[in-house]
Amino acid sequence: MRRLHSTSVICVTHSPVIGFIGTGHIATFHSKMLKISGVNLVRGGCYDIDVARSEAFAKASGSTVMSSEQEVINSSDAVYICTWTSEHQRLADMCIAAGKPFFCEKPLSVDFTHALTMNAQASASGLTHQCGLILRRSPAYLWARELITDPKAGAVMSVVFRDDQFIPIQGHYKSTWRGDVEKAGAGTLLEHSIHDVDMLRFLIGEVESVSARATYKHGIEGIEDCVAASVQFANGAVGTLTTIWHDNLSRPSLRHVEVFCEHRTVIIAADDWFGPVTWSDTDGATGSLEGTELTERTAPLAMKDANPDGAFVRCVVDGEAAFPAFDIALEAHRIVEAMYRSARNSGNSVDVKSVTE
Ligand SMILES: NC(=O)c1ccc[n+]([C@@H]2O[C@H](COP(=O)([O-])OP(=O)(O)OC[C@H]3O[C@@H](n4cnc5c(N)ncnc54)[C@H](O)[C@@H]3O)[C@@H](O)[C@H]2O)c1
Structure with a gap:
């Protein structure tokens, strides 16, 4: 996993409630980057089908273990989708249905056809969304x-x-x-x-x-x-x-x-x-x-911000489009x-x- 850097510390004054679905390697990375950005995860929830993983994530990040994907989405202002790839589309759809901004890991989907649909739906939703192309x-x-x-x-x-x-x-x-x-x-x-x-x-x-x-x-x-x-x-x-x-x-x-x-x-x-x-x-x-x-x-x-997670949260707070969005991932x-x-x-x-x- 990439080493963390702290050159772009920001302070998000009205920190939104951030939820995590999937709490493995990359979720841990994002939780640390959010912390560097001044985002407190204590009010947020997390869910993983592997309970031991969500418990370990909650202990390390301050987040609270929840009992379902929907509970995380309902209780969050913005959601990180950090599951393995085949779950991304369904979870992005759930975020869109609930009107919640989302950060979805790369690749968007298991194939191009589904990525095409995901981009169309994310764009049409008008919701702040970002993909994990952190480079x-x-x-x-x-x-x-x-x-x-x-x-x-x-x-x-x-x-x-x-x-x-x-x-x-x-x-x-x-x-x-x-x-x-x-x-x-x-x-x-x-x-x-x-x-x-x-x-x-x-x-x-x-x-x-x-x-x-x-x-x-x-x-x-x-x-x-x-x-x-x-x-x-x-x-x-x-x-x-x-x-x-x-x-x-x-x-x-x-x-x-x-x-x-x-x-x-x-x-x-x-x-x-x-x-x-x-x-x-x-x-x-x-x-x-x-x-x-x-x-x-x-x-x-x-x-917006050299820290990809700081940039996402800033966009959520400001109600703006985030970068890179799904259109970049689609190409x-x-x-x-x-x-x-x-x-x-x-x-x-x-x-x-x-x-x-
Ligand atoms: N942007 C990057 O540089 C980067 C780096 C690594 C991984 N990734 C991407 O992130 C995603 C996850 O990778 P990882 O390395 O964190 O894998 P991981 O195996 O460490 O974590 C994935 C977690 O998702 C959980 N999960 C699966 N389906 C779920 C569901 N429906 N609800 C809740 N939890 C569920 C699994 O139990 C597992 O704990 C993948 O799509 C991967 O390609 C991106």
Whole structure:
């Protein structure tokens, strides 16, 4: 789990009542980020089908264990949906029916079709809603984007994006649902690297077409453990995404991103939140930014608040649209689906715009 940072402490004066449905790893992360933002969870409720989990969450966060999803929704001003993926849509529907703002984890759903419906319903509801694509506020990616879009860099030519982690059905995750296609939808690309696909759009631009191959070395039905995709961007750039779920538990989850512009190379290595982000230019200029310096420099670039949870709660309090909303997640789902269609069709190129249902 990502280390917490406290560079964006805010004080939400009229703290809304926040409820949690699903109280595992990511719910714990959000509860800590909310605490950093000054949001007190003591008035909120939580529910998990695994009672031991909700009790542990309540003890750690100050929240109160409730007996049903509906009880959490009824008693909250805003709801975090942190269950495994297949439950997201039903719970988002319940929040919409109750008129309650919601934060829903990524991926939105187990497939593109359901994500399409979720986005349409969330947009139509007019309710404040946010998805869990938290890298949209990562200092490392925010700074890399500044460097790439700087006119001095010239046009972006290529990106090499690599993401590897041990398959999370083992190790400290011990996540059995990630090995169940009914609950997770698919493997490393949808479940984990939807973040990476979103970052490809964020850093480089719209994706026009993709060609991809997938492997299933672990032999789990529907759960691919490696996808290698070649990407054509609308602005003429080309790139690759390789995402792997391996068995090397001694290795932390790592992303490594290299972007080649006409006159600048930008690299995000080691820690894709706190950097370092390094760059070198045709004229010999080089630079590197990390840690506090990086977070301070990029804080004004984050929408509303550098803390994703602080940003969500601020929007709930102000009754405003939150960012990233489901429409951003839907576009990542569309590209992911194009990659799966290509992989099922021997790596043939798939036009992303052709993915409409
Ligand atoms: N944004 C991110 O960086 C990020 C990181 C990790 C996980 N996630 C996403 O968050 C979601 C949860 O992942 P996790 O790692 O926390 O998994 P987890 O297994 O740690 O927690 C999921 C919890 O949901 C509970 N649950 C399932 N159905 C439920 C229901 N109907 N009502 C109440 N509780 C229910 C389970 O009992 C479990 O405790 C997944 O969709 C995952 O993809 C996002």
